[in-house]
């Protein structure tokens with residue numbers, strides 16, 4: 001299996017955005033428009049990744065940099081590539097970005113009813129650190145490096 005990670009530049013995102021909207025439109029926990037996908041955030045175009053399996057687009061992790069952490073805003077594996085360990089590989093690449101850039105942690109929010117994703121993150125070493133006031137989103141984190 002040939003696995004390739006490609007950094008998402010804004011122009012690559014522009015090329016793929018309609019396809020991403022199409023692929024994600026039935027996902028019940030996020031409803032991202034073109035503007036969401038193309039929004040500029042600190043460090044977004046240096047830390048977000050597409051994954052390709054045998055030259056086929058298999059998923060994305062849209063990230064940004066905040067307070068010495070990589071924040072995952074949207075993590076998604078194309079349906080036909082799920083349950084083969086592709087999500088695990090993409091998450092491992094995000095973790096490796098945290099390490100290479102000498103950052104402290106990986107942080108994300110996950111809907112409390114997205115059980116499959118919660119299991120996936122917890123199996124991959126993230127831990128729940130917070131529940132928001134509306135009790136809708138957990139914050140999950142993986143600490144890589146202690147704060148100085």
Ligand SMILES: CC(C)(COP(=O)(O)OP(=O)(O)OC[C@H]1O[C@@H](n2cnc3c(N)ncnc32)[C@H](O)[C@@H]1OP(=O)(O)O)[C@@H](O)C(=O)NCCC(=O)NCCS
Pocket residue numbers: 027074075076077078081082083084085086087088089109110111114116117119120
């Ligand atoms: C949650 C999500 C990212 C997981 O991605 P994935 O690629 O399916 O994850 P993995 O394949 O790494 O792991 C999932 C399952 O595959 C199994 N698996 C891992 N490697 C495998 C392999 N080589 N062969 C067969 N099964 C494998 C894992 O054990 C796991 O099974 P389990 O749930 O029965 O324990 C994916 O389901 C997804 O994109 N969901 C929709 C979007 C979403 O919820 N995003 C998160 C928003 S916060």
